[in-house]
Amino acid sequence: MTVVTRFAPSPTGYFHAGSYRTALFSWIYARQNKGKFILRIEDTDKERSKKEYEENIVESLTWLGLEYDEFYRQSDRTDMYKKYIQQLIASGHAYVSTAEQEAIRAKEMVAKFGKAAKPESSEPLRSVIRFKNPNKKVAFDDLIRGRVEFDTTELGDFVIAKNEDEPVFHLVVVIDDHEMGVTHILRGEEHISNTPRQILILEALGKPILQYGHIPLLLASDRSKLSKRKGAVPVSEYRSRGYLPGALVNYFALLGWHPSDDVEIMSLDEIVSKFSLERVQKGGAIFDEEKLKWFNRQYILKLSDADFAEHSKPFLPEWIVPNSDTFRKLIPVLRDKVVIFADLHDMFGANGEMAFVHRIAEYPTDKLLWKKNPDRAASVKHLSAVKEFLLTVAESSFSAENVKSVLWPYVETNGKGDVLWPLRMALTGQDKSPDPFVSAALIGKTESLKRIEAAIGRLSA
RNA sequence: GGCGCCAUCGUCUAACGGUUAGGACGGAGCCCUCUCAAGGCUCAAAUACGGGUUCGAUUCCCGUUGGCGCUACCA
Numbered sequence: 113m114t115v116v117t118r119f120a121p122s123p124t125g126y127f128h129a130g131s132y133r134t135a136l137f138s139w140i141y142a143r144q145n146k147g148k149f150i151l152r153i154e155d156t157d158k159e160r161s162k163k164e165y166e167e168n169i170v171e172s173l174t175w176l177g178l179e180y181d182e183f184y185r186q187s188d189r190t191d192m193y194k195k196y197i198q199q200l201i202a203s204g205h206a207y208v209s210t211a212e213q214e215a216i217r218a219k220e221m222v223a224k225f226g227k228a229a230k231p232e233s234s235e236p237l238r239s240v241i242r243f244k245n246p247n248k249k250v251a252f253d254d255l256i257r258g259r260v261e262f263d264t265t266e267l268g269d270f271v272i273a274k275n276e277d278e279p280v281f282h283l284v285v286v287i288d289d290h291e292m293g294v295t296h297i298l299r300g301e302e303h304i305s306n307t308p309r310q311i312l313i314l315e316a317l318g319k320p321i322l323q324y325g326h327i328p329l330l331l332a333s334d335r336s337k338l339s340k341r342k343g344a345v346p347v348s349e350y351r352s353r354g355y356l357p358g359a360l361v362n363y364f365a366l367l368g369w370h371p372s373d374d375v376e377i378m379s380l381d382e383i384v385s386k387f388s389l390e391r392v393q394k395g396g397a398i399f400d401e402e403k404l405k406w407f408n409r410q411y412i413l414k415l416s417d418a419d420f421a422e423h424s425k426p427f428l429p430e431w432i433v434p435n436s437d438t439f440r441k442l443i444p445v446l447r448d449k450v451v452i453f454a455d456l457h458d459m460f461g462a463n464g465e466m467a468f469v470h471r472i473a474e475y476p477t478d479k480l481l482w483k484k485n486p487d488r489a490a491s492v493k494h495l496s497a498v499k500e501f502l503l504t505v506a507e508s509s510f511s512a513e514n515v516k517s518v519l520w521p522y523v524e525t526n527g528k529g530d531v532l533w534p535l536r537m538a539l540t541g542q543d544k545s546p547d548p549f550v551s552a553a554l555i556g557k558t559e560s561l562k563r564i565e566a567a568i569g570r571l572s573a
Numbered sequence: 574g575g576c577g578c579c580a581u582c583g584u585c586u587a588a589c590g591g592u593u594a595g596g597a598c599g600g601a602g603c604c605c606u607c608u609c610a611a612g613g614c615u616c617a618a619a620u621a622c623g624g625g626u627u628c629g630a631u632u633c634c635c636g637u638u639g640g641c642g643c644u645a646c647c648a
Contacts, residue, residue, distance in 0.1 A: 397586090
């Protein structure tokens with residue numbers, strides 16, 4: 113039997129980490145079993161569903177590399193649902209509950225639970241279609257949790273449609289999963305309590321029960337459910353902040369699942385080959401951005417220069433010309449420091465550690481002196497000597513390696529800090545910056561000499 | 574409230590009756606070092622609680638506590 117899984121989001125918000133991980137697990141399971149992965153947009157709630165969100169979901173899925181084999185939108189399928197609703201009514205498994213009956217029911221609920229029990233609806237009561245609950249015990253074997261049992265009596269006769277043209281979640285899910293040939297429903301834990309009523313509908317329809325696996329929820333840092341207000345960042349935002357899709361996939365796969373070895377850095381292919389539902393965690397997991405950053409850093413380290421350059425582009429200041437010589441020289445320096453590509457904004461910002469490549473910032477003369485040996489005369493002497501050495505390097509071969517080799521003997525005999533600190537400050541004007549050899553090469557021979565002379569001038573004044 | 578699910582370091586997790594309870598992120602310290610990083614080494618840090626079962630419980634059972642979910646004409 114071919115495995116068919118699905119991801120069925122409602123387009124009522126941006127696609128964020130919580131639903132993303134559920135999609136990932138479903139996708140992995142389908143791929144692992146050489147099956148199909150279906151994307152189904154559940155837009156039966158006309159009020160809250162928006163096209164914008166649907167596009168966001170599709171874009172994010174694509175960016176992450178989770179391609180789907182089939183695509184459906186529930187709003188395109190109302191005719192089919194209608195047939196099923198009529199069938200259910202005809203067979204006595206469902207009935208129309210009139211507005212009057214609804215009013216009575218509402219009163220009974222208030223009497224039973226007190227007015228705090230239900231969110232009061234200001235809408236006038238209308239007639240709806242309810243499922244005739246056989247009031248029995250329902251059990252299923254959850255792929256992740258084992259046997260789960262419910263007594264469905266307390267569910268009462270639940271609503272399956274507002275009218276023949278407007279079915280409600282529980283009904284459409286059941287019909288679609290059946291019609292689409294879904295075999296394994298891997299979904300969030302919040303649906304575990306919904307499963308019995310879906311099974312009831314399935315039985316009323318005379319359809320077979322499917323395999324259910326309920327994946328633990330992703331939690332905000334206070335262990336509450338992840339929500340828009342609390343920590344649910346859209347996947348598209350991670351993209352725009354400069355996270356790599358591979359890092360995201362890798363991190364989220366490990367949130368709630370763990371391979372039998374301790375290897376954490378894995379490609380999607382490796383994850384697919386190692387994945388098993390038995391090793392999926394039962395408890396909810398808190399999403400930790402620090403660890404995501406660590407993954408992103410590991411993935412950045414593995415990027416080729418060309419790929420690194422490509423990913424950097426959107427975050428670079430205007431004065432850096434893509435594909436220029438300076439840009440190429442910058443790549444290894446940047447790669448050492450970037451955790452997410454958005455870091456580039458700060459690094460090249462007014463007081464960023466890489467701003468010196470463009471223009472040196474104002475800084476107090478005292479900063480030219482090494483705090484461990486703040487000797488003005490010695491600093492002037494060292495800078496002058498360095499200047500003479502740099503003069504011997506041709507403009508065309510002014511690389512970090514060449515600069516270093518011509519200066520190194522002098523640096524070693526006169527003290528690294530004594531020579532290099534004033535030099536680094538003279539070249540960059542920053543407490544934090546790449547080493548002076550790299551910095552010199554980045555700004556070039558002419559500019560380096562100019563800045564060194566200026567520093568000597570200030571120290572001598 | 575009712576029903577259900579869950580419970581190992583701060584966080585993600587390993588362990589499928591016998592381990593000095595392992596790894597990773599983060600943290601601390603040391604080394605390296607002209608700065609900031611990176612890198613290397615080291616350390617601190619957990620089985621929620623109480624009963625059973627067993628020669629032996631993180632592991633199995635029961636209870637308590639706690640967290641979460643569902644309890645909608647949202648999905």
